[in-house]
Amino acid sequence: MFIVNKSELKKIIDFPSALEEIKKSFIAFSEKKVLAPPPFFFDLPEENGEICLKTALIEGLPTYTVKIVSVFKSNEKIGLPTLTGTMIVFNSKTGKLLAVLNEDGWLTNLRTACAGALVDRSFRQNSARNLGVIGAGNQAEWQTRLVLGQNKGYQTVYAFDINQKKTQQYIDRMRSLFPTVSFVISASIGQLVEAADTIFTVTPAIEPLILPEMVKKGVTIIGIGADMPQKCEISPDLYAKADKIFVDSLESNLLLGGVSRSINQKKITPENISGEIGEVLAGKREGRANDREIVIVNLVGLGSQDTFIGNLVYQKMVNVVQLAER
């Protein structure tokens, strides 16, 4: 049995392999090769926190992963990280414990950023040059690193966060990583939306940030932050205005995030959802048809992503041991 810490994970996992596994996770999910209960959430009001459990069993995959990810906002006051994350990998045939991945959110951030980068690659306009990022926290950095590192074409990144210090820190870090890209702080969300061809929303907002009157034709909006029932970053009315809406999981998006709010407010019906990302990645459904469509893609996160990434780590660890034994 392996116990793998974050520092070791960083050494053994490379971005291209992770992207490939996340692509497989979307496709397996949409091909109904995934057995997954709905994610299990509960709030910790006293600690201003939340706990989330996710898991999925995949047809043909030798392992499955159970993930427990927790946010304890009050940890900030005592100087501890607010996010803790652990993935536990088991043998799919026997249930035997294979690995405990003390990932502290690193794998969750990686798998989410891979998902965002795959969506960007598949759904953005061909002519997209301007990227917008709303929220300047962990996911903002991860998404930007993966999108600019793996997908070519963006020349300018517009950033907005309610916390100006965090926006500046994000901009400074990204500039040092991508010196040929221009980074601009937007004065408002409206200004960012006007300038950007592709927009990532990566905040824990519970009220909509992007409103229908802000958007122009051809924009791609990739919603990442609203992964719980009460969260919402994209206006329910904007879903009604979109030409196409894609989601990672039809079932989960009926329960979580902006799509569910738009359906509950009767702005759209489930029939307005064009399809799942996995169907587009597998070439079974058309994604964006032209550069005029307004396309919204909403990701609430899949247990299958955790199982594929957990399996990747386990297989890499097995290889490390085999090489050492030679």
Ligand SMILES: NC(=O)c1ccc[n+]([C@@H]2O[C@H](COP(=O)([O-])OP(=O)(O)OC[C@H]3O[C@@H](n4cnc5c(N)ncnc54)[C@H](O)[C@@H]3O)[C@@H](O)[C@H]2O)c1
């Ligand atoms: N879909 C998924 O699979 C997935 C995976 C991981 C995280 N998430 C979600 O993504 C969100 C961001 O996660 P993170 O780790 O980057 O959090 P974080 O706390 O590191 O960063 C969030 C940032 O959003 C900013 N923000 C908050 N409200 C805002 C608003 N109204 N307008 C602009 N900026 C605002 C904060 O100032 C902060 O800088 C969370 O809601 C998290 O649960 C989703």
